[in-house]
Amino acid sequence: MDIKTFEQSSLYCKICGQNFQTTINSLSKPVDVYTDWYDATEEVNNGAVNNSDEEGEDYETNEKRQSAADNQFIDDDEEEGDGDYSE
Numbered sequence: 001m002d003i004k005t006f007e008q009s010s011l012y013c014k015i016c017g018q019n020f021q022t023t024i025n026s027l028s029k030p031v032d033v034y035t036d037w038y039d040a041t042e043e044v045n046n047g048a049v050n051n052s053d054e055e056g057e058d059y060e061t062n063e064k065r066q067s068a069a070d071n072q073f074i075d076d077d078e079e080e081g082d083g084d085y086s087e
Contacts, residue, residue, distance in 0.1 A: 009033045 011020040011033060022036040 011037050 006023050006025055008021050009024045009028070010022075012018075020033075020037045020040065022033055024033065
């Protein structure tokens with residue numbers, strides 16, 4: 001009888017502080033944990049995860065705020081004199 005042991009492995013993002021945990025076994029490699037994380041992010045981005053996720057709601061709210069801020073952005077790309085930088 002072959003008894004398989006399962007453990008938890010996790011990823012932590014130093015930039016945004018997000019954690020991800022997945023179940024691994026004796027045959028799992030670090031790339032398997034990364035692949036599980038990548039698949040989970042694709043599910044979230046495609047809306048496959050339950051919409052009651054608070055973090056997703058915060059993201060939507062932040063996205064709407066950023067969009068509103070972008071609408072008030074003044075784009076001043078007119079060509080101006082080069083000043084002291086022209087040759």
